[in-house]
Amino acid sequence: MLSVVPKRTGEELDLLFGALADATRRGIVEQLAAGEATVTELAAPYSISLPAISRHLKVLERASIITRSQQGRWRSAQLSPTSLASAATWLTLHERLWAERFDRLDDHLARLTAGPPTLTETESQTPAKRGTP
Amino acid sequence: MLSVVPKRTGEELDLLFGALADATRRGIVEQLAAGEATVTELAAPYSISLPAISRHLKVLERASIITRSQQGRWRSAQLSPTSLASAATWLTLHERLWAERFDRLDDHLARLTAGPPTLTETESQTPAKRGTP
DNA sequence: ACAACACTTAACATGATAGTTAACTATAGC
DNA sequence: GCTATAGTTAACTATCATGTTAAGTGTTGT
Known part of the structure; x- marks a missing residue:
């Protein structure tokens, strides 16, 4: 019943810092610093499932840290410049x-x-x- | 593996970024940038309960962003220099x-x-x- | 056409977060 | 000693986060 005050201010930073608060996602970012990569390439260093990686990418995308593109059946992620x-x-x-x-x-x-x-x-x-x- | 960045303990960064991924906690940090403050002072701008603030402070402390000290019945928080x-x-x-x-x-x-x-x-x-x- | 491939989405389990109220600890001040 | 003050801890609730497996979407290649 508590009326949660809608948080508008700093929501962008919430997403940004939140996305970086995970070692796997930071690892992905570091990997992407070397150039764009596909999902399976990004998943390779980790022992977690592909859907998990897929969701990490979604988090990074939502935080505007990465952008994604598709060519054929490969979807690659690349770092966003201003992120x-x-x-x-x-x-x-x-x-x-x-x-x-x-x-x-x-x-x-x-x-x-x-x-x-x-x-x-x-x-x-x-x-x-x-x-x- | 690429590892462009010197690997520090990922745990530390988890805590740091995690602590900063909350607008209230960033607000507290900003407030503390003006000088140390007591818990009630820090709580004043927010409409949440004192226990909630108390826990935010604990999160910030665990992330080594702040340190805390007690004088009398007042407990003050101050920013940690290297945090x-x-x-x-x-x-x-x-x-x-x-x-x-x-x-x-x-x-x-x-x-x-x-x-x-x-x-x-x-x-x-x-x-x-x-x-x- | 159809099988393998590269993912994503769905459904679910589990643990962490963030908030609440109520009760507790401890100091300050009369 | 008694009471108000400053803050924490406890117990509970709701929501979010991260992982899983299973099924679905769309593309490539024979």
Whole structure:
């Protein structure tokens, strides 16, 4: 009965990260980095059934990580050019953001333990907790 | 096997990407990028129960994205400095790998369809679009 | 035409996720 | 000591994910 709020924001990232959260799918992506491949070729390294691979491919396709094409009875998968961009962007952005945070924190701690602060330096870098209203 | 990428423990990436495959958890991470926060502070933007948040935090902790500490009855979460590194590495590495592939393919197709190659035709370095379409 | 091939779809078992409410632990403050 | 506060754990439910086998679709080759 609970009303689930429809998740619209970041659904793309849900699919992207979700698709990459599986070792088999990451393996497929790595394999495809060497060039397009058919389903059986992609399945070869794994000990799981072909339908399972087929579904992994569907997941990757839904996440826009790969595209698929058919020639004759062979269906090949190939990496989509822009696919990982948004995930990579999110990650690197946040990684950089808090790397900076930690740099500043390190810096701050260094100053704290090194003696009296100098004049030009700000003291506002403590990880202050936001007060709850 | 190709294995272009140094195999780290796939388990680690499973946990990392899996943790990021949820909008609430990404939201928490974004919130924590502004500084450490308590559980109720982190829960505030969401309409889900506190136990649900508590479990999201556990997932993030298991993925080594955050660490947690306790002072008094408040438990705060803070981002772990190195956490996203391996995920970001994997992504950017692969993105670059196949971006290059597509660049070369573009290049190749351009030459094929353009007739006799001209002087500086091969200098297109940038894929047409980057980022989220 | 028909058999082998390359998949996909269907139906199902099972385990993981994500949410709930209720009860519990532990600290803060009077 | 008592009570409110901060958060976790427990028990349960619903949905999603991943795998299986069996059957179906369409193509290739004799």
